Amino acid sequence: xxxxxxxxxxxxxxxxxxxxxxxxxEILIVLPWFRPESKLxxxxxxxxxxxxxxxxxxxxxxxxxxxxxxxxxxxxxPLAIATLLVFxxxxxxxxxxxxxxxxxxxxxxxxxx
Amino acid sequence: MTAQAAATxxxxxxxxxxxxxxxxxxxxxxxxxxxxxxxxxxxxxxGYGGMRATSADWPNPAEVLGITLxxxxxxxxxxxxxxxxxxxxxxxxxxxxxxxxxxxxxALGGAIFVSCQAxxxxxxxxxxxxIDGNPxxxxxFGTSFFIVTGFHGLHVTGGVIYLLAVIGVVSRRPDPAASxxxxxxxxxxxxxxxxxWIMVFTFMYLL
Numbered sequence: 001x002x003x004x005x006x007x008x009x010x011x012x013x014x015x016x017x018x019x020x021x022x023x024x025x026e027i028l029i030v031l032p033w034f035r036p037e038s039k040l041x042x043x044x045x046x047x048x049x050x051x052x053x054x055x056x057x058x059x060x061x062x063x064x065x066x067x068x069x070x071x072x073x074x075x076x077x078p079l080a081i082a083t084l085l086v087f088x089x090x091x092x093x094x095x096x097x098x099x100x101x102x103x104x105x106x107x108x109x110x111x112x113x
Numbered sequence: 114m115t116a117q118a119a120a121t122x123x124x125x126x127x128x129x130x131x132x133x134x135x136x137x138x139x140x141x142x143x144x145x146x147x148x149x150x151x152x153x154x155x156x157x158x159x160g161y162g163g164m165r166a167t168s169a170d171w172p173n174p175a176e177v178l179g180i181t182l183x184x185x186x187x188x189x190x191x192x193x194x195x196x197x198x199x200x201x202x203x204x205x206x207x208x209x210x211x212x213x214x215x216x217x218x219x220a221l222g223g224a225i226f227v228s229c230q231a232x233x234x235x236x237x238x239x240x241x242x243x244i245d246g247n248p249x250x251x252x253x254f255g256t257s258f259f260i261v262t263g264f265h266g267l268h269v270t271g272g273v274i275y276l277l278a279v280i281g282v283v284s285r286r287p288d289p290a291a292s293x294x295x296x297x298x299x300x301x302x303x304x305x306x307x308x309x310w311i312m313v314f315t316f317m318y319l320l
Contacts, residue, residue: 009198009201009202009205012195012198012199012202013195015195016191016192016194016195019191020188020191023184023187023188023191026315026319027180027184027319029319030175030180030319042320043320046315046319046320047315047320049315050311050312050314050315050316053311054308054311054312057194057304057307057308057311058304058308061194061197061198061300061304061307062300062301062304062305062308070141071140071141071144074141074144074145074148075144075147075148077148078148078149078151078152078155079151079155081152081155082151082152082155082156082158082159085155085156085159086159086162089159089160089162089163089166090163090166
């Protein structure tokens with residue numbers, strides 16, 4: 001008989017195998033023998049697999065799929081904040097002058113007043 | 114509901130005030146804590162991305178750090194997440210012994226993970242990767258690496274101590290239902306640590 005507070009237990013071993021297979025594919029992608037030519041493709045594939053793995057852990061291991069809407073909203077909030085942060089930081093990466101290798105030593109630069 | 118069933122139910126879960134909240138305030142509290150912690154990790158990873166994007170001499174992480182050991186560590190954390198859910202499942206079935214055994218395996222997995230991380234750090238320090246510089250390029254590479262993996266490692270260490278404390282709680286309470294909520298809450302923390310590592314592994318080692 002299920003005890004109070006207990007919820008449905010999904011097939012955890014199936015989730016384990018999904019996570020393992022995705023991890024193996026992630027590693028294969030970065031190996032020189034399998035690595036696609038396009039860096040963008042590698043980045044997109046790796047990000048997509050990481051997000052899928054994180055979603056599997058949250059939905060099934062953390063039982064978010066079977067929880068109330070309130071918990072779902074609490075879990076999604078940091079994602080929204082993290083996404084916002086990325087967009088806040090992103091414009092900086094377009095300023096080439098900020099790149100560390102392009103910064104000249106202070107001694108050689110003429111003083112500006 | 115009989116008096117005994119009511120007493121069991123009282124130990125297992127705490128009353129909630131509204132249908133929107135979960136059946137346990139402890140669980141809600143842990144979720145709120147994890148949301149805050151996720152913002153912390155999100156900020157660190159976004160900062161890492163920003164530093165990397167604005168640096169022209171950022172080293173290739175896969176070449177400097179290597180992924181063989183960390184791939185094994187990732188697999189270990191996935192396995193420890195499975196043992197964690199198995200502990201909860203067995204407790205739900207009323208078998209305290211098996212639940213404690215799986216909780217112990219989870220803590221053991223975490224302890225091995227932290228040991229591997231200590232080995233990795235020692236190895237990288239010997240190779241010249243320091244918090245303030247390295248032979249491969251941008252100094253911030255080492256800074257961000259040690260801060261992010263160190264912050265995560267502290268979480269794993271805390272999780273191992275938390276798990277051992279929960280094994281003590283399960284041992285002291287003869288009724289399995291009385292510890293179900295406690296084990297579920299420690300499980301949330303442990304899976305979160307696993308989830309964060311999934312992101313750290315991808316962004317700091319593979320990309």
